Structure formats: C-alpha cells, structure tokens
Amino acid sequence: MIRNEENGWKIDFSTEKPPTPLLDTINFPIHLKNLNLQDLDQLAAELRADIVYSVAGTGGHLSSSLGVVELTVALHHVFNTPEDRIIWDVGHQAYSHKILTGRRSRMHTIRQTSGLSGFPKRDESAYDAFGVGHSSTSISAGLGMAVARDLLGKKNHVVTVIGDGAMTAGQAFEAMNNSGYLDSNLIVVLNDNKQVSLPTATLDGPASPVGALSSALTKLQASNKFRQFREAAKTITKQIGGATREVAAKVDEYARGMISAPGSSLFEELGLYYIGPVDGHNVEDLVTIFQKVKAMPAPGPVLIHIVTEKGKGYPPAEAADDKMHGVVKFDPKTGKQFKSKSSTLAYTQYFANALIKEAEVDEKIVAIHAAMGGGTGLNHFQKKFPERCFDVGIAEQHAVTFAAGLAAEGLKPFCAIYSSFLQRGYDQVVHDVDLQKLPVRFALDRAGLVGADGPTHCGAFDITYMACLPNMIVMAPSDEAELMHMVATAAAIDDRPSCFRFPRGCGIGIPLPCDNKGTPLEIGKGRILREGSRVAILGYGSIVQTCIKAADSLINHGITVTLADARFCKPLDSELIRRLVNEHEILITVEEGSIGGFGSHVCHFLSLNGLLDGHLKLRSMVLPDRYIDHGSPQDQIDEAGLSSRHIAATVLSLLGRPMEALQLQ
Amino acid sequence: MRCGVILPGTSTAPVHLRHGAGTVSWIPPKRPGLRAAGLKARAAVEEGGRVGASFYDLLGISEGGSLEEIKRAYKKMARKYHPDVSPPDLAGEHTRRFIELQEAYETLSDPSRRARYDKDLARGLRFAFSSRRRFDQELEEKSAWKNRWQDQLETLKRRSVQRDSTENLSWGARIRRQRDGVSIE
Numbered sequence: 001m002i003r004n005e006e007n008g009w010k011i012d013f014s015t016e017k018p019p020t021p022l023l024d025t026i027n028f029p030i031h032l033k034n035l036n037l038q039d040l041d042q043l044a045a046e047l048r049a050d051i052v053y054s055v056a057g058t059g060g061h062l063s064s065s066l067g068v069v070e071l072t073v074a075l076h077h078v079f080n081t082p083e084d085r086i087i088w089d090v091g092h093q094a095y096s097h098k099i100l101t102g103r104r105s106r107m108h109t110i111r112q113t114s115g116l117s118g119f120p121k122r123d124e125s126a127y128d129a130f131g132v133g134h135s136s137t138s139i140s141a142g143l144g145m146a147v148a149r150d151l152l153g154k155k156n157h158v159v160t161v162i163g164d165g166a167m168t169a170g171q172a173f174e175a176m177n178n179s180g181y182l183d184s185n186l187i188v189v190l191n192d193n194k195q196v197s198l199p200t201a202t203l204d205g206p207a208s209p210v211g212a213l214s215s216a217l218t219k220l221q222a223s224n225k226f227r228q229f230r231e232a233a234k235t236i237t238k239q240i241g242g243a244t245r246e247v248a249a250k251v252d253e254y255a256r257g258m259i260s261a262p263g264s265s266l267f268e269e270l271g272l273y274y275i276g277p278v279d280g281h282n283v284e285d286l287v288t289i290f291q292k293v294k295a296m297p298a299p300g301p302v303l304i305h306i307v308t309e310k311g312k313g314y315p316p317a318e319a320a321d322d323k324m325h326g327v328v329k330f331d332p333k334t335g336k337q338f339k340s341k342s343s344t345l346a347y348t349q350y351f352a353n354a355l356i357k358e359a360e361v362d363e364k365i366v367a368i369h370a371a372m373g374g375g376t377g378l379n380h381f382q383k384k385f386p387e388r389c390f391d392v393g394i395a396e397q398h399a400v401t402f403a404a405g406l407a408a409e410g411l412k413p414f415c416a417i418y419s420s421f422l423q424r425g426y427d428q429v430v431h432d433v434d435l436q437k438l439p440v441r442f443a444l445d446r447a448g449l450v451g452a453d454g455p456t457h458c459g460a461f462d463i464t465y466m467a468c469l470p471n472m473i474v475m476a477p478s479d480e481a482e483l484m485h486m487v488a489t490a491a492a493i494d495d496r497p498s499c500f501r502f503p504r505g506c507g508i509g510i511p512l513p514c515d516n517k518g519t520p521l522e523i524g525k526g527r528i529l530r531e532g533s534r535v536a537i538l539g540y541g542s543i544v545q546t547c548i549k550a551a552d553s554l555i556n557h558g559i560t561v562t563l564a565d566a567r568f569c570k571p572l573d574s575e576l577i578r579r580l581v582n583e584h585e586i587l588i589t590v591e592e593g594s595i596g597g598f599g600s601h602v603c604h605f606l607s608l609n610g611l612l613d614g615h616l617k618l619r620s621m622v623l624p625d626r627y628i629d630h631g632s633p634q635d636q637i638d639e640a641g642l643s644s645r646h647i648a649a650t651v652l653s654l655l656g657r658p659m660e661a662l663q664l665q
Numbered sequence: 666m667r668c669g670v671i672l673p674g675t676s677t678a679p680v681h682l683r684h685g686a687g688t689v690s691w692i693p694p695k696r697p698g699l700r701a702a703g704l705k706a707r708a709a710v711e712e713g714g715r716v717g718a719s720f721y722d723l724l725g726i727s728e729g730g731s732l733e734e735i736k737r738a739y740k741k742m743a744r745k746y747h748p749d750v751s752p753p754d755l756a757g758e759h760t761r762r763f764i765e766l767q768e769a770y771e772t773l774s775d776p777s778r779r780a781r782y783d784k785d786l787a788r789g790l791r792f793a794f795s796s797r798r799r800f801d802q803e804l805e806e807k808s809a810w811k812n813r814w815q816d817q818l819e820t821l822k823r824r825s826v827q828r829d830s831t832e833n834l835s836w837g838a839r840i841r842r843q844r845d846g847v848s849i850e
Contacts, residue, residue: 150840183837273824275817277810285811292818298828298841299821 002045009045011313013332015056018049028102029076029127040077040283044069047096048313052332054107055095059328059452060118063311064163065095067193067280071161071306072096074286078294079157085129085145089138089162091119092326093191094128101127111452113631119456133456134421135394136169138162139188143175146184157187157294164192165371168393173270179301180271186301187293188272191280193310195323267303276305281312322374344507347542348445350480351502352377353516354487355414355443356384361517364412365491368392370399376416376445396421400428400440407438412491416443419459419501426465433497434469440497441490442466447476447501447541448592449623449637454630459501460623463540463597466499467570473498473523474570476541480507481518482567488518503542503592505633524571532560535651536584538577540566540591540598546637547590549644554651557660561651569598572605581611586654590621592642597622617654621647719786720769723762728786732774739770 002018003010011018022039023046026032035043047069055062073096075086081101088094098116099107103125109115120128130141142160149156166172167190179186267274275293279285286306293299310325311317316335317324324330330337359365359381366388373379373391382389392399396417403413417425422444433440444466447459467474473493477483477500486500513519529544530551539547544565551561562584564576580587589599599620606612621642628636637643645664652661721728724738743766744750751759772778829838829845 147836150837150844153844181835183833183835184840185837273817273821275814275821278814279807279810285814289814289818292822296822296825298838299825300828300835300837302821 002042002049004042009041011045011049013049013052013314015332018046018053020046020050022046023050023099023104026100027104029081029100032073032077032100035077037284037287040073040287044073044283045313047073047099050099050104050107051095052314054099054110055327056330056332058108058110058112059330060111061092061095061325062327063314063317063323063325064093066314066317067308067310067312068093068161068191069096069313070281070283070286071189071191071308072100074283074290075159075161076100078287078290079159082126082129084157085142085159086127087130087138087142087145087158087160088120088132089160089166090135091132093161093163094120097127098125101125111454111630113629113635115630117454117630118452119454131456133454134424135166136162136171138166139172139175139179139186142186142188143179143182143184146179146186147182150184157185159187159189161189161191163195164190165195165394168371169395170397176267176270176272176301176303183271183300185299187290187299188301188303190276190303190305191308192277192305193308195310272301272303273299274303274305276303276307278304278306280306280308342506344480344509346377346506347480347483347502347504348375348377349380350483350507350512351416351443351445351487352380354484354518356381357484357515357517358487358491359385359388362412362491363388364410365414366390366406366411367414367416368399368403368406369416370394370396370421372416372418372421375418376443378416396425397428400425401432403440404428404432404436404438407433407440408436412439412441412494414441414443414490416445418446418457419444419448419462420446420457422462423465429466429497430469434471437471437496439494441493442497442499443487443490444499444501446504448503448543449628449633449640450504451633451636452630455627458628459503460592460594462499462501463569463591463593464595464600467597467601469497471496472570473568475500475521475568476566477502478539478542478544478565478567479510481510481512482565484513484516484518485521486518489520489523492520493523501541505542508545521567524568524573526564526566526568526573526576528562528564528576530561530563532562534561534584535559535586535655536562536564536580536588537647537651538564538566538580538587538589538602540569540589541593543590543592543642546642546644547647550647550651553644553648553664557652557657559651559655566598569601572601574605574609577602577605578609578611581606581616585615586617586619586651588619588621588647588650588654590642590647592623592640594623595620595625619650619654621650720773720782723765723769724773728783730773735770735773739766739774742766 001010001012002020022035022042026043032040032043048066051065051069052062055065072094075081076097079086086097088097095107095110097120098104098110103116106116111118117124119133120131122128122131129145130138132138132141138160139162142158146158149158162172176188179188275289278289289304293302293304309318311320311323314324314335320335324335328337328339355365355367355378359367367378367381367385368390369376369378370392371394373382378389378391382391390402392402399415399417400422403415406413422429422442429442432438444459444462446457447462450457450459463474463476466472473496475486475489475498477486483500483502490498490500526538529548532551537547537551544563547563551563554561562580564580566573566576566589589602591598599622603612603618603620606616606618612618623640623642628640630636631639634643638646649661649664652658652664719728721730724730724735724742726734726738730738743763746759746763746766772782829841831842
C-alpha cells in the first residue's frame with residue numbers, strides 16, 4: 001500500500017505487487033506532462049515501490065536507481081524526450097528511466113537473456129540516447145550531441161547525469177574543460193550522494209570519500225556565512241538604485257562572488273555555470289530549476305549540483321553498509337538477499353587471500369584498485385594492510401602509471417583492475433609500464449564473458465591486448481589453486497611486467513595450496529592433464545574446465561583426447577606445443593577471448609617454425625567476432641560457441657564424424 | 666512558474682514506526698525533503714539511552730505546566746545536578762543530566778519551540794535531544810540552499826540574455842548567432 005499521509009508518502013514494502021494507480025497510466029514520458037506537482041510526488045513514491053518490487057524479483061542495481069527517482073520524474077516531466085536527449089552516466093541508475101519510457105512491462109526480464117539490458121542501450125529504445133556502462137563518459141557524449149545539434153540547426157536540449165564518483169575520472173574533466181571552451185548549451189546534473197567509491201569499498205562500510213574533489217563538494221554544501229553575505233549583497237544593489245545595466249551586472253557579479261558557495265569556482269573555472277546545491281529529492285525544486293534553465297535562450301554549459309541519498313526511501317538499503325548497491329533476488333519486506341550457498345569461494349576471494357599471504361611475507365607488496373574495493377576483493381587486503389592498499393577513485397589511467405611509479409622505486413605493486421576497465425588505461429600499460437619494463441603486476445578480474453552485466457563489462461580483449469606487448473608475461477590459471485600459484489609467480493617476477501586473468505564465478509573445489517600460500521610456477525611451462533591420442537586440446541585459462549567436460553563426453557564416443565593446460569600465453573611453452581603437434585593429427589586451442597589472443601600466438605609460432613607445413617589440422621576456438629548480449633553465463637557461452645558441446649563437436653567433425661557432432665546434447 | 670516558499674513552522678518531522686506485523690514503513694517528508702531524515706529518526710530514537718523520558722519527565726512536572734512551573738523546576742534540578750556541586754564519582758552522570766536539563770528548559774521556555782515539541786510528543790516521538798537540533802539545522806540548511814539557487818538562476822537568466830552578443834567569440838555563441846540569423850545587440 002502506498003498512502004499519502006500528512007508528512008509525505010508512506011510505502012509498505014511487501015512481497016505483493018504494489019498497487020500503483022498513477023504509474024499504471026504512464027507508458028511514455030508524454031503521459032507525465034499534464035501531472036501536477038502532487039501527482040509527481042505520488043508518482044515518485046509509486047516508482048520507488050515498483051523498483052523495489054521489480055529488482056527484488058530479478059536482482060540488479062537497486063539503490064542507485066532509488067536515489068534518482070525524483071530526478072528522473074522531474075527530467076521527463078520538464079524535457080521532451082526522446083527529442084531532448086538524456087544521457088545517464090554508467091547507467092545503472094536508469095531503472096526508473098526505463099520504467100517511464102515504455103519498458104515497464106519488461107522490467108522483470110532485466111539483465112536476463114533476451115531481456116532488457118541493465119544499462120541504457122541505443123538499440124533497445126529511442127529514449128536511451130547513448131550506451132553506457134563504463135563511467136564518466138556522459139559529459140563527453142553529451143557535448144558531442146550538443147555540438148551536433150548546433151551544427152545541424154536543431155533546438156533540442158541535452159542533459160547529462162553524472163555521479164560524484166564518476167566525476168573523479170579524468171575524462172569528466174576533459175569533457176567539462178572542452179564544454180566550457182565550446183560554450184554550447186548543455187545541462188550537466190551532478191548527482192552527489194557522497195559515494196565517491198562504491199560503498200563496498202571497505203569491509204567496514206562505505207569508505208570516506210576518495211580525493212580532494214569530495215571535500216570540495218562538501219564545502220559546496222555548507223552554507224555558514226551565506227545568509228549574511230546575501231543580505232549584504234542585496235543592500236548594496238538596493239542602494240545603487242537606478243544604476244545602468246552594466247553597473248548592476250557588475251555589482252551582481254561581485255555580490256555573486258561573495259554569495260557563491262566556496263568551491264563552486266572549480267566548475268566555474270572550467271567554464272560551467274554552477275547552480276546548487278539542490279535537494280535532489282524535492283521534485284518541486286528540481287522541476288523549477290529545470291524549467292527555468294530550459295526557458296533560457298543561451299545559458300551555455302550549466303552544472304546543476306543535486307544532493308541525493310543512495311537507496312533513499314527503502315530503509316534496508318539506507319541502513320545497509322553497502323547500501324544494497326548490487327543485489328541478487330531479495331525479500332522486499334526485509335531486504336534480505338537470497339544468496340545461493342556455494343561450496344567454493346569466488347575467484348576474486350581466492351585472489352585476495354593469496355595476495356594477503358604474499359604481502360605477509362614481503363612488505364614491498366602493495367595493492368592498487370580504481371574504486372572497486374569490493375569488486376576486486378581488495379577490501380580484505382585493505383583491512384589487513386590499510387597503509388598498503390590504494391584506492392585512486394575511478395581513474396584507471398592514473399592507477400596504472402601510479403603503479404609504475406611505485407615499481408620504479410622498488411616496490412611490488414599489484415594492480416587489480418577488471419579486464420574491461422583496464423582498457424581505459426591501455427596506453428599507460430604500454431607506454432609507462434611495458435616500454436620501460438617496470439614490474440607491475442596486473443590482476444585482471446572478470447576476464448571472459450560476465451553474464452548479466454553484458455558486453456560493456458565483458459573482458460574479451462585482455463589476452464589480445466596484453467600478449468602483443470613485447471615485455472609482458474601473460475598467464476591464466478585454470479582453477480583456484482593455479483590462481484594462487486600465479487599470484488606467487490607474479491610476486492616473484494621482478495624484472496618485467498606480468499598479468500594474469502581470471503573469470504567471474506566460483507572455484508571448482510580443488511584442494512588449495514597449504515595455508516593459501518602459492519608456489520611460483522616455472523615461467524613459460526604448461527602442463528599435460530590427460531594423455532590421449534590423435535587429438536590434442538590446448539586450453540588457456542578457466543575454460544580448461546570446459547575442455548575437461550568435453551573430453552569426458554568424448555570418451556563415450558571412443559575418443560581419448562590429450563588435454564593440456566597452457567598456463568602461459570607469453571612466453572609460450574614451445575616444447576609442449578611441439579610435442580603436441582608431433583604426436584597428434586589434430587590440435588585445438590581454446591580460450592575465452594577474442595581473436596588475436598592465445599590461439600593467434602600459437603598459430604603464429606607454428607607457422608614460423610614450419611609446423612603448419614605438414615599433417616596438422618589446427619583449429620582455434622575463440623569468442624566470435626561480435627558482442628555477446630547480456631544473459632546467464634551458460635546462455636552466453638552457448639551463444640559464443642565455447643561450451644563443452646561445441647568443443648566436442650569440433651573434435652568429432654575434424655575426425656570425420658560430423659553426424660555424431662550434430663547429435664551431441 | 667512556481668517559486669517554492671517554505672512556510673516557517675511547517676516542519677515535518679518524519680516518523681519511523683515498527684508495526685507489530687513487522688512491516689517496515691517509512692514516510693518520506695513531502696516538504697521540504699530531508700535527506701536521511703528517516704534513518705536519523707531511527708538512530709535518534711535509539712540514541713542516548715533516554716528513550717522514554719520526555720522533557721517534562723526530566724523536569725518532574727506535568728505536561729501542561731506553566732512557564733513559572735518550568736522555571737522553578739529547572740532551577741531546582743539545576744541546583745541538584747550542577748557539575749560544581751555534584752559528588753566526584755557522580756560528576757559524569759550529573760553533567761550529562763545537567764546538559765539535558767538545559768536543553769529541556771530552553772525548549773519548553775520558548776513558546777514556539779515548546780509548541781513544536783508538544784506536537785511531536787503527541788505523536789509519540791521521543792527524540793534524543795541532539796538529533797532534534799540536527800533536524801532543525803538541516804531544515805535551515807535546505808532553505809538556505811533554496812535561496813542560493815534561486816539567486817543563481819536569476820543571475821544566469823540575466824547573463825543568458827546577453828550571452829550571444831557579438832563580443833562573445835566562443836564557438837557556441839558563433840553558431841547560435843548563425844543559427845538565429847540575427848546578431849543580438
């Protein structure tokens with residue numbers, strides 16, 4: 001039940017679908033136009049109830065959407081989407097936007113195979129102006145759209161919504177700097193909820209905001225001397241009385257300088273007109289401001305600083321340490337999540353445990369991450385070694401070069417950045433780390449397909465972009481024990497950079513090294529897991545487990561394949577590969593990465609050494625040359641053609657038994 | 666065009682109640698929006714250990730007490746609990762009590778503040794003392810914000826009218842002048 005009481009709207013959260021009489025009349029933003037402010041307040045309350053109910057059933061990002069309900073309602077009420085463009089930075093807060101733009105009936109499919117994407121996506125809806133997922137891109141895109149509008153002579157508005165966390169990335173400043181210079185009409189909404197790092201940053205709850213930017217933003221919200229200055233300013237203007245326009249304007253500027261919030265000069269210096277702070281949960285305030293700015297002929301770039309609370313309106317989210325940022329299915333009444341029990345930990349956890357163990361014996365080991373303490377497992381490292389763990393905010397480029405600086409002085413930095421996020425710091429990897437041969441260790445989590453987050457977060461390219469670098473050692477564990485050994489290996493590699501990749505997901509349940517302490521592996525040496533004949537499968541990374549399943553299923557067809565775990569993509573185990581080629585007719589390489597990775601390196605090696613001139617049938621199984629949509633991990637693997645069935649089918653076809661290949665389950 | 670006006674004295678203290686059935690309900694204040702008010706309310710009610718006592722209980726008087734009664738009760742209590750006259754082992758406890766008494770007196774002796782307090786009390790709220798002050802501060806802060814952005818909007822509006830005059834050489838201004846076909850001013 002959602003009731004209007006004298007203090008505001010009261011929402012009873014329960015497992016029943018909440019009655020939402022007003023929201024039921026809204027299919028598209030045009031239906032918002034004739035609502036009055038009271039209706040908009042009611043709509044916000046109903047939206048909240050709807051989001052909680054919907055996400056409780058599907059899992060996804062909860063609290064960020066709850067924090068911007070009023071903002072979304074105000075934006076769609078004032079602006080005329082889709083002609084007016086709204087760009088959501090990162091996009092995980094856009095659930096209410098999706099509900100209001102014709103996708104309410106499909107919200108129960110969000111982040112699932114063939115369902116709605118968890119982030120705005122251009123080919124999903126005309127109301128999603130720009131595809132997002134990685135942060136801090138919205139202002140750049142918005143400026144591009146604004147400039148295009150100007151060149152094409154159109155009159156629509158462009159609004160970008162960016163959070164205070166995303167604001168710490170360099171790209172946001174690059175965009176603001178450029179927008180100040182170009183002076184195109186653009187509205188930037190800075191959604192400030194004091195969550196500069198994700199609330200999962202530390203084990204003990206939200207991290208104190210990272211960086212100088214947050215203290216600047218906090219100062220903006222203080223209003224100590226404000227009233228006095230304002231009164232003084234008004235008196236001055238009054239006394240001047242019938243002054244000419246220029247003088248009045250000058251006085252205004254001066255008065256404004258006195259009354260403007262300390263710190264707003266940060267944005268003013270970049271050329272954006274600062275308005276705020278504004279209560280981001282007050283629909284009336286937001287509507288007033290947006291209407292006024294919309295009505296102005298040439299405001300130029302404007303930054304509206306709104307203050308919101310993450311998870312607002314849902315008490316379990318407000319109270320939770322991690323604010324229920326990303327959740328699995330939960331009970332709406334209590335907020336308790338239905339986390340499935342797994343007998344093994346996530347790879348992320350094994351990595352963190354192994355790194356902690358290494359750091360216990362070697363005090364030169366330090367860890368760096370980019371605002372992803374929980375996601376990388378480094379929140380555990382931070383708890384044990386608070387002075388040796390560095391959260392740089394959403395700044396991957398800086399993280400890499402910062403690590404390079406640490407390495408140059410003899411420390412042993414481990415840079416834990418997701419495979420797809422490291423793309424942002426690639427030049428730094430090449431130029432600052434690899435070119436100078438500095439021993440920075442990269443722990444690439446979320447390598448390969450990642451399931452519900454979809455292609456924006458998919459780590460398809462890291463093998464390719466790391467293995468082509470001359471000095472980089474590139475390795476991948478096939479299970480959690482191998483992962484711990486590789487952490488130790490990386491710690492031991494002190495003369496050149498190294499990296500290892502591991503997927504999203506849990507371990508397979510293999511016995512771990514004693515006390516979580518791995519042993520360094522011999523560099524450039526793989527291992528044979530099974531001996532067979534005629535056919536050899538050479539897997540790289542966690543997909544070796546899938547190869548094992550394929551090998552098992554082939555036994556039923558009377559085929560015993562040789563199974564090898566390459567461990568290293570660079571340097572390749574040339575001895576192992578030569579042996580496989582010489583002793584088998586068929587060699588299949590398998591990896592969960594794009595073209596240009598492990599398979600390509602093997603192929604190149606074979607061709608250079610004349611090993612393709614003979615009897616060998618070589619096939620490389622890689623991710624296909626297209627983006628795989630979000631969905632369940634199994635669906636994605638099937639779509640990519642890398643399931644155990646596909647591997648077994650490839651073997652059978654090469655052996656001249658295509659009918660059996662087609663009949664595989 | 667609406668100019669939001671905050672009427673003094675319409676503070677809406679949010680309520681956080683736990684029903685017997687276990688439903689968690691929360692009232693977001695309609696006007697003005699108080700950030701985290703619900704969370705603070707809950708924290709406030711649990712804070713400080715003096716959950717049950719109202720200002721009236723502290724002073725030992727009835728709820729309808731006159732100003733004279735309040736003054737007398739305060740003087741009596743203050744003499745008892747003043748840190749200078751309390752025995753050393755009870756100094757901490759007495760000091761705390763004294764501070765609470767002060768706040769009780771300040772609230773109840775001011776008619777408008779007392780009215781607000783009585784209203785809360787009628788609704789069954791016993792806020793710990795410091796958080797009530799926090800609410801008031803937040804309210805003040807929010808209305809200060811509003812004044813500030815209203816001013817900022819005014820200035821922007823004035824600026825924007827003159828923005829595309831021919832002196833402005835920015836890319837945006839040039840394109841806008843071209844597009845509008847006329848040069849402003």
